[in-house]
Amino acid sequence: MYDRILVPTDGSPEVEHALEYAFDVARAHDAVIRAIYVVNAAGYGGLPMETAWEGISKALREEGRAAVERVEQLAPESVEVETAVLEGSPSRVIIDEATPSSCDLVVMGTHGRGGIDRLLLGSVTERVVRSAAVPVLTVNVDPNKIDDGVDQPQVAVE
Template identity: 70%
Template sequence: MYDRILVPTDGSPEVEDALEYAFELAQTHDATLRTLYVVNAAGYSGLPMETALEGITDALHGKGRSAVDRVEELAPDDVAVEREIREGSPSHVIVDEADPDECDLVVMGTHGRGGINRLLLGSVTERVIRRASVPVLTVQVDPEGADDRSGEPRLAAE
């Protein structure tokens, strides 16, 4: 059913909850897992010095390398991992990568914010769900890596 599963990462420990689901699906379907880190340097473009922007971009690319390295490190031996670091708006890049010719499923973590928090903060996951042309599986995560006393992440109903 799935040949290529896209898992965007921001390098946070919370993403590891979503990775567990992606790893299990990849193993079950003998699928390749594609991990993606998006460098979003747009917020720094107004800095007065070009060299400062280059330094920030280099640092963000370094964080991206660390994030995709972590996915490879956590992946079971029988799961093939492809890695990519791209620049741009996270939701736009993820949707571009979620092309049906490139992947069959996107697995993303979500904090499950609602109400005013979602309005104020926005949600990359929500924008991907609305725009992606392939199914998006969301895994609700929190800073502790679990959302209840069992210590197990749960699938979000988005």
């Protein structure tokens, strides 16, 4: 049923909980994980000097490489992982990647980075859920709910 699973990551530890679900589904379906990190170039468009953007862009790309490499490190040996660092509006890039010709399922956390970023930018996950052409599995990554001592349900896919 699922051959390719898109997993956006922002590199935060909370996203690792969503990865557990993605790996479970990938193992059950012998699917490939496509882990992506999106450099949000629009968030830094007002910088006065082009050289300043180049430095920030380089740092964000390095952060992105580290984030997708972390997905590769966490993946079980039985799960193939492809990675990409892309640039653009996170929700738009994820939606563009979430096409039936590219993937069968998107697995993402309910939120990654929060706080002021979430207030200013809105919910990337919400935009993806509303607009993606393929099913989206959202996983609560709230650390207050993850570490509450209650066993999390396992994904059972037949």
